[in-house]
Amino acid sequence: MNKTAFRFCCLTALTVLVGCNASSTSSSSPGGDSGSAAQNIKLQGSGASFPAPLYGRWFKEYSAATEGVKVDYQAKGSGGGIKDFIGHTVDFAASDAAMNDSEIAQVDDGVVLLPMTAGSVVLAYNLPKLKKPLVLSRDAYSKIFLGKIAKWNDEAITATNEGVDLPDLPVTVVRRADSSGTTFVFTNHLSAISKEFADGPGVGKSVSWPESDKFIAAPKNDGVTATIMQTPGAIGYVEFGFADQAKLPMATLQNAAGKFIEPTLENATAALAGVEMPEDLRAWLPDPTGDNAYPIVSYTWLLCYEKYEDSSKAAALKSLVKWCLHQGQESSAEMGYIPLPENVVATVTEKLESIQ
Amino acid sequence: MANATLSDLAESASISSPPSTMEIAKDRVFRGLTRGFAWLTVLVVFLVVYEVATKAMPAISEHGFRFVTSSTWDVQNEEFGVLPEIWGTLYSSLLALLIGGFFGVSIAIFLTQDFLPHRVEWAFKNIVELLAAIPSVVYGLWGIFVVIPMLRPVAGWLHENLGWIPFFKTSLSGPGMLPAALVLSIMILPTVSAISRDALSNVPRKLKEAAFGLGATRWEAIIGVIVPTASTGIFGALVLGFGRALGETMALAMLVGNSNQMSLSLFSPGNTLASLLANHFPEAGEREEPVLMYAALILLAITLLVNICGAFVLKHASARMRGATK
Secondary structure (H helix, E strand, O other), X not given: OHHHXXXXXXXXXXXXXXXXXXXXXXXXXXXXXXXXXXXXXXXXXXXXXXXXXXXXXXXXXXXXXXXOEEEEEEEOOHHHHHHHHHOOOOOEEEEOOXXXXXXXXXXXXXXXXXXXXXXXXXXXXXXXXXXXXXXXXXXXXXXXXXXXXXXXOOHHHHOOOOXXXXXXXXXEXXXXXXXXXXXXXXXXXXXXHOHHHHHOOOOOOOOOOOOOOOEEEEOHHHHHHHHHHHOOOEEEEEXXXXXXXXXXXXXXXXXXXXXXXXXXXXXXXXXXXXXXXXXXXXXXXXXXXXXXXXXOEEEEEEEEEOOOOXXXXXXXXXXHHHHHHHOOHHHXXXXXXXXXXXXXXXXXXXXXXXXX | OOOOOHHHHHHHHHHHOOOOHHHHHHHHHHHHHHHHHHHHHXXXXXXXXXXXXXXXXXXXXXXXXXXXXXXXXXXXXXXXXXXXXXXXXXXXXXXXXXXXXXXXXXXXXXXXOOOOOHHXXXXXXXXXXXXXXXXXXXXXXXXXXXXXHHHHHHHHHHXXXXXXXXXXXXXXXXXXXXXXXXXXXXXXXXXXXXXXXXXXXXXXXHHHHHHHHOOOOHHHHHHXXXXXXXXXXXXXXXXXXXXXXXHOOHHHHHHOOOOOOOOOOOOOOOOOHHXXXXXXXXXXXXXXHHHHHHHHHHHHHHHHHHHHHHHXXXXXXXXXXXXXXX
């Protein structure tokens, strides 16, 4: 218990650190100006906090590999990133929810949306005496998040967990208190599989969840993780990386094909594989098909302008994105993100050429 | 005086001579500076209120008074109401004040009335004041990892056996009013105890001695003479502590449960204005920002009201108290 608490404090401290310095500045090499193609270019970006650890690492590595390109990234949340992007205060932004048409219309210079990596949202839970991983049918978990299942030994849950002794504990649902891309991805999925959810809370970065004593909200991914850890009978949705780091058990979920799928990187990758990339690269995966597809995954996008006044900036940004799409993908899996499938990398690289 | 040395003369001259122009100038500059800073402080308060109010204007004209009486917060459908937050803010702060105020004043009495050797008193005082140096995120985490697990069995028992009392109506799932108020009470403890301590130690010794001289026991002297004499200071400490509790953000956001509901039950999750602002501001869109500013304005108004009421009560109570002690 104390050990977990300690580990958690460390994790939180770490996240806070990452959150505060998710800007990565290159260690500019001393005397690097040998008069060659060394340019001193600084790229400013802001947005989603979910891919921030990965972006931070990418930008740092890229700066080290090239000379004179500095990338500053502020993890302020998807909404904030889009706001900055529309206001032209940044060179690029990042968001877990692709911009919608009305947002795109507000940008005169045109928008290019580039999927950079993907992540999965898992249902982490706290049932101290459970030996086997919890298995939830689509019906069960959509009902849980509608506040329709009061106890863990409810019929809907026991049906898929044979031979497991589920306790007579109240189900406590932990949700995000702040506006978040994670909530968007999760509610997008729930609305796709449950009409009742679509008509009730609906889809959004923050939705109005059922009000009950058993719905508690915590700020940020780590807040939700901590609350689940400390609350027997709790279940909540967090990004895979957070649950994985905190060693929280994650539920096995039923996908569109009716199969029960564990939240692993392979299964999440399988979910991405079955998606057709549309022209504008806004691929939504509310409910991926495929036998081994884990049901709750989403791309996270980099938002770039189509036209840059400074051509050297455009060139630097292009080479940065190219680097992330190829060399960068190797570090994704290691950090709990899903590497982009080959065909997607090809499509995105092609799209990159439209940036002037 | 004839044998007075020159230097003595010079010194006495500086004492008795009128102030030089330099000294007068210094004096004027200093007076001007202090006055300037005093007005600047007042100006900053007005600026803040003005800024928040102008940003809140669109929301005020759109939602009007309904904002204070309705209780949904739905960004999707643009329905906003902060009644549960107002309730939660006041309820959690009052609970914290009850607990923290009682302990804070007790500590202050204990540390000023010669119960302990002076050195120990000094050490104690510093330890209590160290509580003020702990960041609120740490308080929040401590609440999640220590306070809530400790409360759980107690809360469970109370709910099982005394569930008919409205305060124990619901079961504690984790974050909720009581853990939030408990942690909050510890956070306001240093404020309350430090100011109460000053007030108590400023009570003239003669009063105490006179009380003993009239045959009062130690406790009679404390309860009947010393505390009433210091009551204005203690009351001021409580008002400050209350104001501190109203505005606490991060620890509450982690502990209160952020759920839009009103319940007398100590074990239900709730929400406070400060925590609402903390959670929604970073990603608020154009539509939500004025609404949040409106909520901030309400929080400001509550805090100002509390302080004004405090000052008012203080004035009247102190007049009465002085009458009583004469």
